[in-house]
Amino acid sequence: MIDDGVPLRDYHTVETIPTAAAKRPDSRPSAMLTAGHATNTTITLRDYRVGVAYAVALWGAPLDGLAEALARPVFSLYLGRKSCPLSAPPDPHRVEATGPVMALTQARLPPFRPPGRIRLVASDERIAADDAEDSRNDMAIDRSKWHFATRAVYMHRPVREEDGA
Template identity: 40%
Template sequence: MMDYLVFRLYAPLASWGEAAVGETRPTATYPGRAAILGLLGAALGIKRDDDTGQQMLNDSVRVAVKQRSPGTLMRDYHTAQVPAAQSKMTYRTRRDELSAPRRIINTILSSRDYRCDGLWTVAVWLKPGASLALDALQAALLRPRYTLYLGRKACPLGAPLAPQRIEAGCLREALDAAFPVLVGKDEKTEQKALRLPDNVVYCWEGQADLLDGEGNESGVESSDTWDAPLNRRRWQFGPRVEFRRFERLEEGR
């Protein structure tokens, strides 16, 4: 048996950042490790420039996600001010760009992607030798130090996280935890109102058989995902192995 902290993510808008180059800011369909650690860090009050606190969080937890719905894709267009390229000048942060002389500032068109009405369940469990406790994480999610949002400040929570401690024999049992319905009085009304698909996606880290246990790796896919935080101040991320399984609703929950 393993202890898990399980909570729900829902918002009218969410944005799970991926590698972004140039004017396009895409979004994944579900939150990765960096997004979940960022949410937990904000709840705990760990600032982005607190290298010790960020490392403690990174070294303490593992994460998994059940995607009940990826939501629908929405693309928003923005105008952004950026300085003209100069051979002897390097802009390392957005603050550096905005501090450039006005005479060299140009306006460009950029796009940002969002997921509308997505619904996810997140499970967190502790690594060996963790410095944090699940009780502390649960308390922080119930009363966060900083405002929580799903990827961008324009994406506030649309429903309570409802964090709960669960002791389960496998990861699937924890991810299939029941939450109060968001829309209407029953799950059928919610499924229709949120246009929930007839399939689910499980994503986790650790071992391939962690979802069902007992060496069950049937239908499991894996790939390297570049969302393991290395340095929050410099926005540096490294690779990790992520396992996934796609299931139809009648097979999953």
């Protein structure tokens, strides 16, 4: 992460139709018509971040295919929600590096962004002994049933030379 941006709170209204109000409808419009005013409306909150700058380092194969897909995406790219598209296209490029931190320091930012430094590296492996361990429940086991497993993620904060150590 180079810049974590600022928070954006989005409000969603979700309308559900109780089974008792419309049994086995052919479509959502017919269910709405059958249910009349017997619907349940809920307001939900979702939090996002806008104005972020992230760099991503990958290694292994097939890097050429990933770079091509990022350079010419089939669908609009976004982080978290379609109404929050990227403010600049990705800039996939290969670098020679001895590890993820060195690779990430070679990230190229869009010309409208001020220069930044890598502030946080999330990795599936420890980079330093004092990296904080966190977990993510995002390893797909069965996508059709939305079953996911937990995986470990290590948070590394690179030290700048001017900070010492």
